[in-house]
Amino acid sequence: MTTLYLTEHFASDDYQRLDGYKRQGGYEAAKRALGEMEPAAVIELLQAAGLQGRGGAGFSTGLKWSFMPEDSEGPKYLVCNADESEPGSFKDRILMERGPHQVLEGILIAAFAIGAEKTFLYIRGEYAEPARILEQAIEEAYAKKVLGKNVLGTGFRHDVVLQRGAGAYICGEETGLLESLEGKKGQPRKKPPYPAQHGAFGRPTTVNNVETFCHVPHIVNRGADWFRGIGTEKSPGSTLFGVSGHVVRPGLFELPLGTPLDEIVFEHAGGIHDGLRVKGVIPGGLSMPVLPANQLDVPMANESLRERGTMLGTGGVIVMDETTCMVRVACVVTYFFRDESCGQCTQCREGTGWMHKIVERIERGAGKPGDLELLLDVAAKMEGQTICAFSDAAAWPVQGLLRHFREDFEAHIREARCPFLESFDL
Amino acid sequence: MARITVDGIPLEVEDGAMLLEALDDAGVLMRDVTIPHYCWHPKLSIDGSCRLCQVEIEGAPKLQIACNTPVEDGMVVHTENERVAAARAGVTEMLLVNHPLDCPICDQAGECKLQDYAFEYGALQSRTREPRRALAKNVDVGPTIVLDQERCILCRRCVRFCREVPGTGELVVRGRGDRSVIDTFPDEPLDNPYSMNVADLCPVGALTTKDFRFKIRVWFLEDVPGICTGCARGCNVYLGVADNKVQRYQPRRNDAVNDTWICDAGRLSYKEIGAADRLSTAMLRGDLGVLEVVGFRDALQAAADRLTRVRQARGASRIGVVASPHATNEDLFVLRRFCDALGVETAGVAVVRGDADDLLLHAEKAANAAGARAMGFEDAAAVCEKLRRGALDALLVAGHDLLDAAYLGGVDGLGDLDTVVWLDTHVSDLQRVADVVLPTRVAAERTGTYTNATGHVQRVTPAVEPAFDARAEGAVIAALGQALHLDGFEVGFDARETSRALSEGVPLFRGRSFDAVGDAGLPLEEEA
Numbered sequence: 001m002t003t004l005y006l007t008e009h010f011a012s013d014d015y016q017r018l019d020g021y022k023r024q025g026g027y028e029a030a031k032r033a034l035g036e037m038e039p040a041a042v043i044e045l046l047q048a049a050g051l052q053g054r055g056g057a058g059f060s061t062g063l064k065w066s067f068m069p070e071d072s073e074g075p076k077y078l079v080c081n082a083d084e085s086e087p088g089s090f091k092d093r094i095l096m097e098r099g100p101h102q103v104l105e106g107i108l109i110a111a112f113a114i115g116a117e118k119t120f121l122y123i124r125g126e127y128a129e130p131a132r133i134l135e136q137a138i139e140e141a142y143a144k145k146v147l148g149k150n151v152l153g154t155g156f157r158h159d160v161v162l163q164r165g166a167g168a169y170i171c172g173e174e175t176g177l178l179e180s181l182e183g184k185k186g187q188p189r190k191k192p193p194y195p196a197q198h199g200a201f202g203r204p205t206t207v208n209n210v211e212t213f214c215h216v217p218h219i220v221n222r223g224a225d226w227f228r229g230i231g232t233e234k235s236p237g238s239t240l241f242g243v244s245g246h247v248v249r250p251g252l253f254e255l256p257l258g259t260p261l262d263e264i265v266f267e268h269a270g271g272i273h274d275g276l277r278v279k280g281v282i283p284g285g286l287s288m289p290v291l292p293a294n295q296l297d298v299p300m301a302n303e304s305l306r307e308r309g310t311m312l313g314t315g316g317v318i319v320m321d322e323t324t325c326m327v328r329v330a331c332v333v334t335y336f337f338r339d340e341s342c343g344q345c346t347q348c349r350e351g352t353g354w355m356h357k358i359v360e361r362i363e364r365g366a367g368k369p370g371d372l373e374l375l376l377d378v379a380a381k382m383e384g385q386t387i388c389a390f391s392d393a394a395a396w397p398v399q400g401l402l403r404h405f406r407e408d409f410e411a412h413i414r415e416a417r418c419p420f421l422e423s424f425d426l
Numbered sequence: 427m428a429r430i431t432v433d434g435i436p437l438e439v440e441d442g443a444m445l446l447e448a449l450d451d452a453g454v455l456m457r458d459v460t461i462p463h464y465c466w467h468p469k470l471s472i473d474g475s476c477r478l479c480q481v482e483i484e485g486a487p488k489l490q491i492a493c494n495t496p497v498e499d500g501m502v503v504h505t506e507n508e509r510v511a512a513a514r515a516g517v518t519e520m521l522l523v524n525h526p527l528d529c530p531i532c533d534q535a536g537e538c539k540l541q542d543y544a545f546e547y548g549a550l551q552s553r554t555r556e557p558r559r560a561l562a563k564n565v566d567v568g569p570t571i572v573l574d575q576e577r578c579i580l581c582r583r584c585v586r587f588c589r590e591v592p593g594t595g596e597l598v599v600r601g602r603g604d605r606s607v608i609d610t611f612p613d614e615p616l617d618n619p620y621s622m623n624v625a626d627l628c629p630v631g632a633l634t635t636k637d638f639r640f641k642i643r644v645w646f647l648e649d650v651p652g653i654c655t656g657c658a659r660g661c662n663v664y665l666g667v668a669d670n671k672v673q674r675y676q677p678r679r680n681d682a683v684n685d686t687w688i689c690d691a692g693r694l695s696y697k698e699i700g701a702a703d704r705l706s707t708a709m710l711r712g713d714l715g716v717l718e719v720v721g722f723r724d725a726l727q728a729a730a731d732r733l734t735r736v737r738q739a740r741g742a743s744r745i746g747v748v749a750s751p752h753a754t755n756e757d758l759f760v761l762r763r764f765c766d767a768l769g770v771e772t773a774g775v776a777v778v779r780g781d782a783d784d785l786l787l788h789a790e791k792a793a794n795a796a797g798a799r800a801m802g803f804e805d806a807a808a809v810c811e812k813l814r815r816g817a818l819d820a821l822l823v824a825g826h827d828l829l830d831a832a833y834l835g836g837v838d839g840l841g842d843l844d845t846v847v848w849l850d851t852h853v854s855d856l857q858r859v860a861d862v863v864l865p866t867r868v869a870a871e872r873t874g875t876y877t878n879a880t881g882h883v884q885r886v887t888p889a890v891e892p893a894f895d896a897r898a899e900g901a902v903i904a905a906l907g908q909a910l911h912l913d914g915f916e917v918g919f920d921a922r923e924t925s926r927a928l929s930e931g932v933p934l935f936r937g938r939s940f941d942a943v944g945d946a947g948l949p950l951e952e953e954a
Contacts, residue, residue, distance in 0.1 A: 168602070185599070190474035190494050343580060343599065343606030344475045350520035353604035357556035374553055381516035384488050385477055 005218045006211070006240065007254045010098040016133060018140040021101035027146060029217035033109045034154035037220075042113035046216070048224035050236045054091075055081055055172075055209030056285065056313045057389075058235075058302045061216075067196040068114040069204055077200045078116040079181070079207040080107055082123035082130070083165050083172040086285035087336060088316030091240035092210035094252050096123070096130035099214065100137035101146075104160065106213025108151060109220055111158050114206050119160045122177050125167045135162055169340035173388045174207040176342065187342045188388035211240060231257035235301035235312075243269040245319035246276065257312075258304070262296035265319055276321040280404060284313025286333055287393030289400025290326075310400060325420030326405035327412050330359045330398055337394035345386035351378050352394045359398070367413035376402060428499040432459050433506055441499060444472065445492040446479055461505050462514060462543050464629050465581040466493040469685045470590060476581050478543070480513045481505045489513050514547040522548060524559040524604065525630075526576045534631030536644040540579060561607055568596070568616030570690060571624060571633055575607045578632035584608060584624040591687060592785065594618040608632065619787060622690045626676055637694060638674045650889035651678055651945050653876060655752060655793035655869045656692035659786050660878030662947075663688060665696065665870055665889040672696045672870055672890055680946055683882055689787050699870045699890065703853040706894035709863035717863060722895050726902070729822075729862040730909030732845040733768075736820040742769030746818040749775040749803045750825030750899065751792030752851070754874030755883070755935065756924040757899035758794070758801040761824070764903050767912035772818065774806035775799065776827035788879050792827065793869065797877035800934050800950065810834055813843075820845040824866075824899055826854035849902055865896040872898055873921040875940055877950060883938040884947035900924060 014020025021027070033042050047062030068076060080103065084092040096103055107119050121138075123131050138160050141147040151158050168186040170176040175189035178200050199205020215237055219227050228236045235257040241264050244250045248270030255264065261283060265271065272278050280290045283300065289310040291298065298304055302312050320329065334356035343349040358375050361367060379395035386392075402409060411419050428441035432449070435458060439448035446466050449455040464476035472494050480489040484502040489509060504510060522544060529535045561575035582599060585608065589595045596616040600609040610616055616624070625635045649664040654675060661684035666674040675696045677688040708725035709717040720728075736744055747770050749761050765773045775798035782789035810833050812818050821843055828834055840846055840859040848860035851868050869876070870889045877883050897905075900919045907915030925940035936951045 170602075190472065190491075192494070192496070338603055341603035343602045343604065346475070346477050346517050346520050346579070349580065349604050349606065350523045353559070354520070354523050354554070354556065361556070368555065381520065385480065385513060385516070387474055 004238070004254050006095065006102070006214050006238065007098070007252075010094070015099060016097075016101075016137070018101055018137065018144055018146065021099070025221070026101055026217075027105055027152060029220035030105045030108045030146075031152050031154065033220050034112050034151060034156045039113045039115060042109060042220070045219060045224055046113070049219045049227040050224075050234075051212065051215050051219060051227065052235060052302065053209055054211035054215070054239060054314070056086065056287075058312060061208065061212055064196075064208070065110065065114050065206060067194070068206055069196065070115070072204050075118060075203050076114060076116045077203050077205040078107060078111045078114060078119040079174070079177065079200060079205055080119055080121040080210060080213060081172060081174060081177055081207050082121060082127070082134075082210045083177055084127070084210070084314075085124055085169040085172045086287060086314045086316055088242065088244055088282060088285045088318040089314040090242045091252055091315060093127055093130050094240070095210050095214050096127070097133050100134050101141070102214050102217065103134070103210055104137060104141055104146070106216035107160060108146075108156075108158055109216045110206070110208060110213060112156055116206070117157050117159065119158065120181055120200060121160055121162045122171070122181055123162065123164055124171070125165045131162065131164055138162060168342070169336075170342045170388070170390060173390065176388065177207065178205065185342075187344045188390070190387050232299065232301045232303070234303045239312075239315050241268075241300065241315045241317050243317045243319065245317075246273055246278075246321035246324070247271065247319045248273050255300075258299040258301040260296070261291065261298050261300055261317070264300065264317060265296060269317075269319070272319065272321050274321075276323065278319060279322045279324050280320045280326065282316075282318040282320075282397070284311055285316035286318065286336065287396060288313040289396045290320075290329075290404060291400075292404040309403065310396075323420065325363070325418055326401050326408040327359065327363045327418065328420065330401045330409075331356070331363045333397045333401075334359050334394070337390070341390060341394065345391060347382045348386050348391035348394065351382040351391065354378055355394070355398055362409060362412045363418055365412065365415070365417040367409070367416075369413065371413060372402060372406065372409055428497045428501070430497060430499070430501040430503060432503045435459070439497055441497060443497055445481070445495045445497050445501075445503065447493075448497045449492075459505060461492050462539075462547065463493060464539060464579060465583060467583050467586075467627060468679075469687075470583060470586045470627075473582050473586065476517070476579070478514060478517045480510060480517075482507060482509050511547070514543075515549065518543055518547045519549055519553070521579050522552065523554055523556075524576075525579070526558060528574075528577060528631065532577065532631040533634045533639055534577075534628075538631055539629035559604060565609075567610050568621055570621045570636055571616055572636055572639060573608060574632050574634075575609075577630050578608050579630055580606055580608070581629060583627040583629070584633055587624055587627055588616070588618070591623070592618040592620045597624070619689050619691065619783065620687055620785065622693050623677065623687050626686075642668055642673050647673060649676070650887065652870060652886045652889060653793065653884050654688055654692040654695060655876070656689070656695040656791065657780075658788040658790035658792060658795055658879035659684060659692075660793050660876055660882065660884055661688040661692055661786060662884070663692075667889045670890050670893070672699045682949070683878065683880075683884070683947070684786055687786060689785075691787070696870075698852065699868050701852065704892070704894075704896075705850050705853055705863065705865040706892075706896070707863075708865060708895070709860075711861045717857065717860070722864070722897070725862050725864055726905050727909055729845075729847040729864070730906055732861060733820055733822070733847065733906075734910060736844055737768070740819050743771045744817070744819040745770050745772075746809045746812060746821045747773035748806050748809055748821065748823040748825075748828050749773065749798050749801075750849070751775050751777045751790070751795035751798050751827065752825050752869075753794060753798070753899045754869075754872060754886070754921070755794065755797040755801070755877055755928055756874045756921050756940075757824075757903065758798050758803065759924060759928040759932070760900040760903045760907075760919060762801045762803070763914055764907050764912065767907060767914055768910065772809050772812050773803055774809045775803040776806040776825070776830065776833050778827045778830045779832065790879060793878070794876045796879055796881060797875075800877060800932070806833055813839055816842070819843060820847070822847045822849075823856065824849045826850055826852070826856050829855055847906075849899055851896070864902050865894065866899045866902060867892060867896045871896070873940065874898070874900075875925060875938070875943060881950040882947050883935070883943050883950060885940050885943050885945070
């Protein structure tokens with residue numbers, strides 16, 4: 001596959017190790033960036049390439065780097081967000097397990113661009129194996145002077161500190177992560193101040209996702225035009241789609257952004273199991289609104305998904321077959337968000353719980369007329385009014401499920417029972 | 427300064443300050459501009475979590491929280507339009523989803539912000555069919571506070587207070603989502619000298635003080651502005667009064683004195699006002715050597731006779747005076763004049779010292795030691811010295827701080843004096859040696875001014891009337907001066923008149939009369 005670059009060498013066992021990584025051209029981009037380029041030129045290159053952050057929000061990476069104040073006295077920090085907690089997403093885990101040095105090389109280039117001497121690599125506590133592999137890679141990098149006082153002989157100093165989280169979805173939100181990194185309860189920070197002004201330990205900080213870093217060496221090596229030649233005009237590059245659910249071949253697929261969703265589901269993931277039909281697909285992790293079967297022709301890029309009322313998110317594609325009870329899906333979704341809400345903002349703390357109670361009641365067959373309007377109203381009240389986007393993330397899937405599968409909900413209320421006897425267990 | 431427009435009203439507020447704070451500082455918040463809020467508090471860090479203070483700012487696509495939005499010149503703010511109203515209603519509904527329907531039995535009813543805002547912004551009818559969340563009630567979080575977790579709206583004011591003000595950090599938010607509760611660490615109770623402030627901060631009935639809990643419905647209380655007289659800080663308080671009884675103190679905001687806090691000891695000192703050990707009758711030591719209850723006038727006349735006798739027999743230099751640092755400036759001004767008119771050479775003020783901290787608690791355990799010093803009363807050490815070497819025959823003593831170990835350490839020696847005239851509010855050992863006892867009023871029963879340790883002159887007005895015949899110290903001294911036929915004591919005592927005379931007669935108090943200082947007080951005039 002011509003577009004493969006992130007995962008091109010993942011089949012090679014020695015790619016995990018520094019020597020193996022270098023044999024595939026690893027750290028050449030870092031040498032070039034750190035040795036031959038100015039930091040501003042690196043940022044310009046990233047802006048020209050149009051790399052969008054792969055953590056879910058899709059913000060321009062180069063632009064984010066440019067927010068870092070150049071003239072601040074004292075340390076600046078880079079944070080690698082490896083707290084991959086979005087249900088349906090497992091791309092970062094594979095990137096860290098199979099290509100830890102690719103992550104580190106991206107970190108080095110980013111750190112050079114923003115002038116940071118230290119990176120905190122914050123990884124979710126449940127990722128024990130990726131953490132072990134990264135620790136090993138960091139150790140190797142220090143031993144071979146890829147990290148430390150004189151990175152790759154360029155005179156640039158950089159340290160990477162690996163920090164394991166304790167298991168909270170909100171710690172994947174950049175400011176929640178920073179709170180947790182500082183040893184506090186994981187709860188988002190109000191903005192302003194933004195992390196670029198007041199981040200980790202009060203210092204200017206840039207936070208990027210693991211996959212975002214992984215693209216960087218390739219852009220430095222092959223240029224902005226090459227990168228823009230992949231994907232769509234507004235969403236360049238490839239990305240990793242993690243496909244799970246009722247498909248024959250669940251897994252991780254590196255594909256250009258803009259690849260149609262039906263191609264991902266039916267070709268790469270082998271279609272729906274047992275010859276059943278698809279009912280709905282969540283395109284970008286559990287927090288994104290679901291798409292019904294008749295909309296799977298959508299190109300998997302931010303702009304086109306947004307037109308369909310959903311988003312690319314983390315690229316975690318969750319496929320549901322025709323036997324799926326969408327009320328039960330809503331039940332699972334709302335349970336998750338109720339459980340994971342940090343409890344800080346009123347609408348999120350109370351709204352997630354309220355939505356779950358309503359949905360759970362409907363699923364039990366105790367739904368009442370008006371429940372669906374109430375559900376939509378609660379979701380609307382949660383949307384766009386809280387410190388972080390968690391509340392939106394909790395509201396969107398419910399709104400999406402009701403938008404496309406309202407009949408399921410109405411049937412539950414009408415029949416006072418769940419009509420999907422074959423549905424999965426709660 | 428920034429020029430902004432709020433609901434069409436042009437305002438000039440501090441540029442760069444957060445909108446809510448800027449409006450509060452400008453004195454328009456909740457007056458000209460109504461922005462409801464729970465988590466924001468002017469003296470705590472910004473939390474931004476309750477989301478109630480959302481406003482529309484022209485140019486911003488989303489509603490913004492006024493507590494965390496910096497003011498910019500030219501900003502146009504809408505606080506009352508449909509979008510904002512919908513957001514407020516939304517937050518209010520969310521807060522009520524799980525709030526227990528406790529109002530009839532909740533101690534906060536009547537001064538509960540959730541109750542107020544529910545009335546203002548809430549729906550007429552609940553839309554919930556779901557069972558409400560059941561959390562712990564009557565949680566004993568420490569010696570002074572009880573927590574009802576169900577009622578808590580997680581504004582985290584209490585958590586921030588403990589971290590930011592006393593710095594003890596006992597309270598935390600445990601759990602997450604709608605299982606979040608305020609709690610303490612195991613075996614680490616909420617126990618600091620300022621713990622009871624969390625009950626004032628709590629906008630709902632989640633945190634209540636054990637002292638005031640279920641004592642009286644708050645709508646029966648009249649809040650009278652006054653000051654705490656527990657130490658020389660002179661923290662501003664509201665005296666909650668019902669049935670001619672002070673039922674509680676609550677802090678009153680005064681940024682120059684106590685921000686919005688008071689210490690627990692000061693807060694509980696209201697109990698002294700109606701205490702059982704109040705001196706409630708004038709007394710005179712009779713021929714049998716025991717104190718007998720007499721009328722106020724008889725006691726006063728006896729005091730005048732005894733002092734006259736000493737003055738005539740041995741001279742006024744044999745009369746010592748101890749001023750009370752609990753008295754008002756006006757009392758002390760009258761006492762000063764009394765001393766001068768009588769020819770008293772030995773006068774001082776006895777001030778008990780105790781624990782202090784970096785926050786509010788002052789070492790001087792009296793409200794007006796600074797006022798006494800400003801009136802020329804030096805430390806009572808000289809009086810003590812003369813007493814010890816028998817250089818005095820009579821003592822006029824106000825208060826009982828002279829008994830402190832730093833002074834006489836007891837009444838030994840006082841019994842040898844010819845005359846001891848004692849003015850006080852509460853019973854003490856001085857009763858054993860006093861020849862004349864004259865009950866006086868506490869601050870809550872007074873009109874007058876006090877000068878705190880930083881030289882801030884503050885006023886008090888009567889919140890209650892004593893149930894017995896007690897008079898202001900100044901009134902007693904003035905009457906005594908009259909009985910002694912001293913010059914300048916031809917007329918009686920009027921606190922406001924005296925205050926005016928004080929402000930005209932003592933340079934430090936220029937322009938600091940009772941009327942001039944207002945409810946916020948004024949610093950003493952700087953010495954030339």
